Amino acid sequence: MHAPRRPLIVAAPDSFKGSCSAAAAARAMLLGARSVFGDDADYLALPLADGGEGTLDAMLEAWGQQSRGVRAADALGRPRDARYGMSADGATAIIEAAEANGLPWIADRPLQPLDADTAGVGTIALAALDGGGRELLLCIGGSATSDGGVGLLTALGARFLDERGQQVRPGARGLADIRSVDAAGLDRRAIAAGWRIAVDVDNPLCGPRGAAAVFGPQKGAGPDDIAAIDAGLAHLARVLAATTGAELEDYLDRPGLGAAGGMALAAVALLGAETVAGSDLVAEAIGVRAAMRGASLVLTGEGRFDSQSLGGKVVDLVRREVPHGTPIVVIAGSVRLTAAETRAAGVTAAFSIADGPATLDELVSRAEECVAETAAHACALIAAALPGRERA
Known part of the structure; x- marks a missing residue:
């Protein structure tokens, strides 16, 4: 037997x-x-992540690599030491947005949901491009921001202009003032790179399940702020649709664009970024299905x-x-x-x-x-x- x-x-x-x-x-x-x-x-430890905090470490462990440091900025523009990672072959960079714009880094100040922005995330992305990254995996959970990715794309060279042709204010506060987008200054490497943005929820950009209504309160947004952010993100979507020739519904109805204050929106529109489930991204890298085979519990x-x-x-x-x-x-x-x-x-x-x-x-x-x-x-x-x- x-x-x-x-x-x-x-x-x-x-x-x-x-x-x-x-x-x-x-x-x-x-x-x-x-x-x-x-x-x-027999026992197997298989730490996972879903595109939020911890995803960088999970991927680095799977790749057998160490993180790299970069001087970036937090969601309120203050200097901050952040990290990113590179695959063993140096072609793929992993960026955890919360390394820059995460909620914990601004916990020492009253939350400012209308002013927090994603420019620091763009600084990390530039460092990853400087490091040779041709594929960028951007993991966006755990953010303090709701700017639709305007700060991120601004750091990469885009300009979001008001009716006078001036750059709008950072954060969600400036979204309603955007009248046009000038993408001529976008970093050529950012345009050429393949972007995959890992999201940890399937919420749409706007509405009762959108970025502002569902996630705004944890970023300090009250009822008036939620209404302003929701309207600002919808307005940004309309401007980007007009700029790129896309259907507005492509931005308003896409599952996952409500993650992290709509951070993926501008990158999807201007860089052709693809949104993917963060948990699936990690699962693929770690080989979760094979590891689970034969499990008793x-x-x-x-x-x-x-x-x-x-x-x-x-x-x-x-x-x-x-x-x-x-x-x-x-x-x-x-x-x-x-x-x-x-x-x-x-x-x-x-x-x-x-x-x-x-x-x-x-x-x-x-x-x-x-x-x-x-x-x-x-x-x-x-x-x-x-x-x-x-x-x-």
Whole structure:
């Protein structure tokens, strides 16, 4: 008789924002799993990302490369040391926009949703082009900005002009004043490069599911700001459609253009950029499908498991790539879906790491410990159902 196959436990989480990286979360999950299965199982850590924070590190690990430094600017224009990466052959650059315009870098100031802009992201892109990048992978999650990518394209040499022919104010505040676009000064290398923009949501540019309405509040936008940003992005789309000859609906209806305050919009229009699901980009680089083959249990998770988790984020990637019938357990800071909604999504179960009354700061400080303990509880339940482990 053949010996029973050893269980393979895969930990494939996203980062827990503000708490632990995806790699740290994966290690914690496997620590909990090992406390149940011991040496009777095989273990695989597979830290993932969805186009937001952590994507640069995930891709660099997959490529076996180190990051490169660049002096850029944060969303309010203040100098900031940022990073980007290059593939082993030097042809492909990976840029994580949040290295420049991420929310954490401006947490020391009151949020300025109308003034934050993406020029610092353009500075990183120029450095990547200087470094020889011919394919640019731009990952745009976690932004503090809602300028439709105007700052990014301005840094690359485009001009967005008002009725007097002057450059408009930076950020979403200047969008409504744009009357024309002068692309003559765009960096020739940026035009020649292939651009893929990784998005972590499928929201459209405008409307009730658009950039302003859904993501504006987390960037400090109140009701008036949301209305102004939404109108400004719609106006920018109209100007770009008129400039390029594209159909307006190509910009207003395309899934994912609402990500990161519409950052991809100007690049799609002026550079021919392609938008892709960030999780799919990472999955391709890491070889997620092959890694998941043969898994007996997959542990995944993120800071908050809710309906957005199922729209292109890491949990969505995992449920699509895991072989049918393999248990999937989500471990998250908070769980906002019901048990029925979780099962309907193809996830076996979801557990919050909160082990009792605690403040957010307390949970953050103990995140890895809580992830490991929650994983141990989940694995104990799964182990009881595996052949030969009915009563450990």
